[in-house]
Amino acid sequence: MTRYLLTRLWQSAVTLVIGSIVVFWGVRQLPGDPALALAGEEATPERVAAIRADLGLDDSLLVQYGRFVGNFVRGDFGESTRTGTPVTELIGATLPVTLWLALYAIIVAVVVGVALGVVAERYRGRWPEWMANAAALVGLSVPNFWLGILAILWLAAGLGLFPASGYVPVAENPASAFYHLTLPALILGTSLAAVIMRQTRASMIETMKTDYVRTARAKGLGRGRVLMRYGLRNSMIVVVTIVGLQLGGLISGAVVTERIFALPGFGKLTLDSVFTRDYPVIQAVVLIITVGYIVINLAVDVLYSVINPRIRVGGAS
Known part of the structure; x- marks a missing residue:
C-alpha cells in the first residue's frame, strides 16, 4: 500500500504541473486585453502600456509562468487587477x-x-x-x-x-x-x-x-x-x-x-x-479546482480498499 501511495503521489504531482501549464496557457488565450479592460476603452496607448508593464504582461511567457509558479508555491496569488484586493482574500x-x-x-x-x-x-x-x-x-x-x-x-x-x-x-x-x-x-x-x-x-x-x-x-x-x-x-x-x-x-x-x-x-x-480578464483571479480559481480534483481522486483510490478489502491495487499485495 505504501508503494502505491507513493506512486499515486508522484502521478498527482506530475498532473499538477501539467495542469498549471494548461491553466496558465489557457487563461492567456482568452480574447481581449486585460490591460485595456482595466484602463477603459478610451484610455491612451501610453496608459495601457503602463498597466501592461505593471502587470508584467510584457515579459515572456516563460518568465510569467515562472513567476506564477513561484507565487503559487508561496501561497501568493497576487492582487486582482479589477479591484486591487489580494486574491487570497477573495x-x-x-x-x-x-x-x-x-x-x-x-x-x-x-x-x-x-x-x-x-x-x-x-x-x-x-x-x-x-x-x-x-x-x-x-x-x-x-x-x-x-x-x-x-x-x-x-x-x-x-x-x-x-x-x-x-x-x-x-x-x-x-x-x-x-x-x-x-x-x-x-x-x-x-x-x-x-x-x-x-x-x-x-x-x-x-x-x-x-x-x-x-x-x-x-x-x-x-x-x-x-x-x-x-x-x-x-x-x-x-x-x-x-x-x-x-x-x-x-x-x-x-x-x-x-x-x-x-x-x-x-x-x-x-x-x-x-x-473583466482578471488573470490572477482566474488562474487561482482554476488551479484550486485542479488541485481539488487531484486530491479527491487520490482519496477515492485509497477508500476503495477500505470499503472492500478484496480490492488490492497494484503493488499493495
Whole structure:
C-alpha cells in the first residue's frame, strides 16, 4: 500500500504541473486585453502600456509562468487587477460558500440516490421501481437552472418554505445558513442523485446474482438482510467513485446555481473575473479546482480498499 501511495503521489504531482501549464496557457488565450479592460476603452496607448508593464504582461511567457509558479508555491496569488484586493482574500471569502453548498448537495444526492436505488432493486418490476426510475429520469433530463427557477417560484415565492436568495455564513448562524442553502443544495444535487440511483440499482442487481449471495440465501438469510449486508456495501464502491468524480464538478459547476440563488460563491467570482480578464483571479480559481480534483481522486483510490478489502491495487499485495 505504501508503494502505491507513493506512486499515486508522484502521478498527482506530475498532473499538477501539467495542469498549471494548461491553466496558465489557457487563461492567456482568452480574447481581449486585460490591460485595456482595466484602463477603459478610451484610455491612451501610453496608459495601457503602463498597466501592461505593471502587470508584467510584457515579459515572456516563460518568465510569467515562472513567476506564477513561484507565487503559487508561496501561497501568493497576487492582487486582482479589477479591484486591487489580494486574491487570497477573495478566495477566502467565496470558496467556503461553494464548499458548503457542494458538501450539502453531495449529502442530499447520496442519501436520496442510494435510497431510491435500494427501493428500485428491492421492488423490481413493481410500481416503486417505476417511480424511482421516473424520478431519476427527471433529474437527468431537466436542467438545473430550470429546476432552480421553478423551485423559487413554487417553493420560495409561492409557498414560502425556503428563502429565494441570500446567504448567511455558517460560522455566524449554522441553522440559518443551512436553511438558506437547502433549496440550492437540492437543485444542485438533483442530477447527481439521479446518477447515483441508477448506478446503485445496477450494482445491486449484479451483486444479487453472485454465488456468495445465493449461498447466503441458501443458509436462510432473508432477501432484505442480504440486500443491505452485501448488495448495499458493494454498491458503495460505485457511489464513492461517482462522488469523488462529481465533487470537483459540483464546485466548478455551481456557477448557475449560485447565480440563480444570488449566492456570493466561487462561481460568481469566476464569472466576474472572466468578464473583466482578471488573470490572477482566474488562474487561482482554476488551479484550486485542479488541485481539488487531484486530491479527491487520490482519496477515492485509497477508500476503495477500505470499503472492500478484496480490492488490492497494484503493488499493495
